[in-house]
Amino acid sequence: MHELSLCQAILDHVDARSGGRPVRRVEVRIGHLRQVVPDSLQFSWEMLTEQTDLADCELHVEHVPAVVHCEACGADTTLDLPVLACAACESMNVELRSGNEMQLAWIDVAEEVC
């Protein structure tokens, strides 16, 4: 259940970046290779934001596929299993291009009405 810790860290970022403005939506990007359960993250988010100013703030979790680039044959492979290998030539000499993300992408804040 480190999703609870992750949500707390997301909330800390949101607090720092929102400048006190109401926050409508938050998008996080989670790579395929991270062991983060989206449902668990949503549940933690609802639990932590309940009865706070962020109670209506939506958390959107974008899943980022794991892609490796093969240094041997140049092919790109989108991984299903967490084995870092090229699907075309089976080489393990690959560079991870995406899939390790655990990133807060952006927040949507309501502008103050004058």
Place this chain on the structure above:
Amino acid sequence: MGRFHRHADGTEHNHDHGEDHAHRDVGDHSGYPETGVSRVAVLESILSENDRVADANRDALERGGVWAVNIMSSPGAGKTALLKRTLVALGEEVRVGVLEGDIATSLDADELGGLGATISLVNTSAGFGGECHLDAVMVRSGMTRLPLDELDLLLIENVGNLVCPAEFDVGQHARAMVYAVTEGEEKPLKYPVMFRAADVVVVNKVDLLPHLDFDLDLFLSNLQAINPTATVIQISARTGEGVDEWCTWLRQHLVAADQASASRT
């Protein structure tokens, strides 16, 4: 499945909104952000604050001349038994500190007492319902109770858990994973983050191999697929087999850290 949504960045998904949900527009709202809303790009790691504290921990350890290893495993794989053996084997030759992370109780810390190491206990139950891992802030707090200037090696015993500890840098210099042969050959495929994070995988309880249907070669090939560069050391913390090899691994890193530190100054 809930309602269909398409967002400004082109992503699409389905989810339900509660009836009192402030987000009123249903369906395609790829024109987002709507009027009156502005998008603040953050593009920062969720754990950036943890990582900042972890870097500060590492700096503090290096200033004290301490090399630290973060020891992780599932519950019952044998971390504490290995630590006990390690403290006995290293004896007075290496000055050791142990930072002991447990959700509750001081049982492990008590077990390691009287073997010459300075022990700092971090009970993670002070967190929200008991944290399942050590993070950099908890380790920072545990480090304040250790005389870093008088230590060479810090053994950080993480909370027994194969998932969460792997995601958190605590300021260690290397990650060790203790895996027991009673856990099954497929574990590297099921817990890839942990197995990939490890610099060394200590395969424990090998004294039980004659009594198990465990296929060691299959486990090693699964590990190789997930983490081709990990050092593998087979041990039995019960009989002491292989503990020398583990201690040699520790000593080699202590010497390398010493040399690196000498070349910096």
